[in-house]
Amino acid sequence: STSCGDDKKRRVCYYYDAGIASADYGEHHVMVPKRVTMAHNLVSAYGLLGHMRRLRTAPATESDLAAFHDAGYLALLRSGAGDADRGVDAAGERGGGGFDDNPAFDGLWDYCLRYAGGSLAAARALAGDSSDIAINWSGGMHHACAGKASGFCYVNDIVLAIRALLGRFRRVLYVDVDVHHGDGVEAAFAGSSRVMTVSFHQHGDNFFPESGELKIVGKGQDERCAVVNVPLKKGFGDEEYHQLFEPIMGRVMEVFDPEAVVMQCGADSLDGDRLGSLKLTLNGHAQCVSFLRSFNRPLLLLGGGGYTINHVASCWCNETAVAIGKDIPNDIPKHGFDQFYQNHGYRLHYTLSQGDKNKKNAKYVDVHKPSIDKLKQQVLENLSKLKL
Ligand code: ZL4
Numbered sequence: 001s002t003s004c005g006d007d008k009k010r011r012v013c014y015y016y017d018a019g020i021a022s023a024d025y026g027e028h029h030v031m032v033p034k035r036v037t038m039a040h041n042l043v044s045a046y047g048l049l050g051h052m053r054r055l056r057t058a059p060a061t062e063s064d065l066a067a068f069h070d071a072g073y074l075a076l077l078r079s080g081a082g083d084a085d086r087g088v089d090a091a092g093e094r095g096g097g098g099f100d101d102n103p104a105f106d107g108l109w110d111y112c113l114r115y116a117g118g119s120l121a122a123a124r125a126l127a128g129d130s131s132d133i134a135i136n137w138s139g140g141m142h143h144a145c146a147g148k149a150s151g152f153c154y155v156n157d158i159v160l161a162i163r164a165l166l167g168r169f170r171r172v173l174y175v176d177v178d179v180h181h182g183d184g185v186e187a188a189f190a191g192s193s194r195v196m197t198v199s200f201h202q203h204g205d206n207f208f209p210e211s212g213e214l215k216i217v218g219k220g221q222d223e224r225c226a227v228v229n230v231p232l233k234k235g236f237g238d239e240e241y242h243q244l245f246e247p248i249m250g251r252v253m254e255v256f257d258p259e260a261v262v263m264q265c266g267a268d269s270l271d272g273d274r275l276g277s278l279k280l281t282l283n284g285h286a287q288c289v290s291f292l293r294s295f296n297r298p299l300l301l302l303g304g305g306g307y308t309i310n311h312v313a314s315c316w317c318n319e320t321a322v323a324i325g326k327d328i329p330n331d332i333p334k335h336g337f338d339q340f341y342q343n344h345g346y347r348l349h350y351t352l353s354q355g356d357k358n359k360k361n362a363k364y365v366d367v368h369k370p371s372i373d374k375l376k377q378q379v380l381e382n383l384s385k386l387k388l
């Protein structure tokens, strides 16, 4: 069970659209939208639905998406749906780096409208003050740009949600714990002093998308640019992560003092992820949520990456419980999807045996551990120089 920062209850609303599960990136693709259904089934099996207001399923409209995306790109996305031979990168450009990352598949347009609709409905619930915390685990697609798909993301629901929040709140903080750099959201708000973006991510060895290095503020950079990046090394686990997360986010809350917080809870920063090489436990990941929750500002929780799908489902179910402020038992209740958790003895909090990859990454951590304090100091110093 996870400590919840404080015992005060929150009004939580929750978005789930069963139509998301039918989205299929292709047989061998690593992104599996059905993981959101698995998370939902766990949430339901643990009896958490009774503690939240369920948001009405409401796909976004094309004009909702046009608040950020180029009309030409949206037309391509809409028409490209169902044409499996065509990628939707760089306005239809063929080949190139990300072609297989972002396939055009049957029902793609509908999928985009549904996950974006969830993040918009959740943002509107916070803006209308009907909830303290709003959840959409199918959102969090942080790489999508105004005119192109990137990194499995076609429509940037996060940018749309933040824009909706800006109609009501003066300053919105974005925090991204996905193992990848939140480049699309950062780029969308880099010129705005009303939105600060913070991303923690694995960095180095050409890890996608390669951006998000630590920036030294004041050296040719725009000092008003409220961008914070915390590049991490392979193998970093709970201890290394939280040596950075709490001090940095504590200072961010002080200096930026946001009226609302949007958190991308990508579960690919967990130990044993198929793509990421960080080693957060379920509790280490959830501690990020409970820490931000403890500041008691309107909080939007979104999904994101996560490629070992039973870990993803466990993670987001656990974080739904954290949002509500309810402890749940480690033994997974019997339900239709429980065979997925058999390899972990039907336990939510899984432990992994030390594989080869883990041993290699452990050596990496030893080399980089001494530099964590220096990284922290640099980020804190940058924060003190920001002119907001
Ligand atoms: C796959 O097996 O690093 C896609 C993607 C499809 C199926 C069959 C095709 C095989 C791993 C990844 C060839 C695919 C080659 N299939 C894809 C530079 C790359 C060029 C494209 O969590 N190839 C690009 C994107 C990253 C690259 C990560 C994270 C999203 C998020 C938020 C996006 N792209 C190399 C890869 C597979 C695949 C297996 C893959 N792609 C792993 N990392 C990437 O931040 C949701």
Ligand code: CA
Pocket (backbone or CB within 6 Å): 176, 177, 178, 179, 180, 181, 182, 199, 200, 201
């Ligand atoms: Ca990140």
Ligand code: ZN
Pocket (backbone or CB within 6 Å): 178, 179, 180, 266, 268, 304, 305, 306
């Ligand atoms: Zn990711």
